[in-house]
Amino acid sequence: MNTDHAEDQKKLFHLFLAWKESCEHEMHGAEALLAASLSNVLPFLWRETENNMSAAGGYDAWMELTADEYEKHELKAYKWVCITLSVDKLGKLRPEECQYAALFIWGGCCMHKEMNSVKGGNAQMMVFWAKNNLPGPKMLFNKDNRAVARLGGDATQERASEVSTAGGVKLTSLAGAVFANKDLKKGQQDTLQVALQDGIGYMVQFPSMSGTHYGSHAEAVAELLVRLDFYKQFLDVVRDLKEKRNLTNIEQNIYDGLHDIPTLTELAVLVLYAQAITHPYMCAVQGPTTSKMNLLDLSSLHDKVMTHCRNIISNLDLLLSTLASYLKGSLDRLIWHHSDAFYAV
């Protein structure tokens, strides 16, 4: 069975599993019922009929039931007898037969698997700084918390830091809200397009971060890193264009993030992961050659992804050395999807 990773679908899988088990029991029970001698089955049938009658409220009430209700009770009792009888029969199956009888696989979605690996990796990356006593990415406070952090006492400042976030993914979300806001009247997208035309000669649509778009953070990170100097200067332009010569809080946060080494480090990690794992992996499961691919055959690929991750962890030079190349760094040994971003790192 194959579903996405939403909780209701995971539950649905367990319901299907239970359904399959009950079907399995019923089937084996029905066989056992047919094979058994009448004297063995009679006590079961007798007991169930009695149960049915007492549940309906005695013999008289039982006789009053409509044909539909009667059939419903009988069917339930029949199923119950089957299930009881099947326990014995299933117990006698050979282990491999048992395994086949119980086999029911949940596949899940490769895109979600990959996304979870990025999300999990990002969560680990966020706690990494504190764990190793390193100065982490600069806090990107919202408007209220920035005021609190500046003016409040120690306790309130701490609280403001706790509820605020920092890091690469936060920065790309903010950048998305300013450089590609879904509301065309907000943000700086028009100014950005004009500045891009003027600065590099053509326009680039900043990846949209407002919708739920798979892989959008990695795209935005690549864009920010490839043209890091441009975006830094662009925020200066935005400030100078304004009457009061100041940046709004969110613009200030992006500005801070782009000038903060730990935040940029997180961006670099996100880009490297996207180039080395995400993109080759998605090509392997959803590329042009995969129309006849079966999810059940992908376990070797998933092993390969994990091995490659471990290789990179044990030998960071695969990606970080000046000689690093896609021949060893990328999962599929093919050229980087976004070479500019890789070399920018």
Next chain:
Amino acid sequence: MALQINLNLKSKHGLLLTPTYTSDPSAPAMSTVPSQHFFGINWAPDHKSETQLKGWQELIDRMYKVYNESPLGHQKPLNPLVLLDWSPA
């Protein structure tokens, strides 16, 4: 005041291994090909997992019932309990 109605629509599809047109129907094992099948869209009262399961069960019951009532079904009846049985037999 506009009346807002939220309707839950459930679309069902499944992947079946079906015999190819070139295979010999009298051969014991026909060559098969994986094919996507659309099983219709219907309304459901909510989006709970239990409702989704019930939708599938009703659909499968109906399909087996129709098949077993058909002339082919009379010749070769099928047991709906076998649907989820994956044993190699």
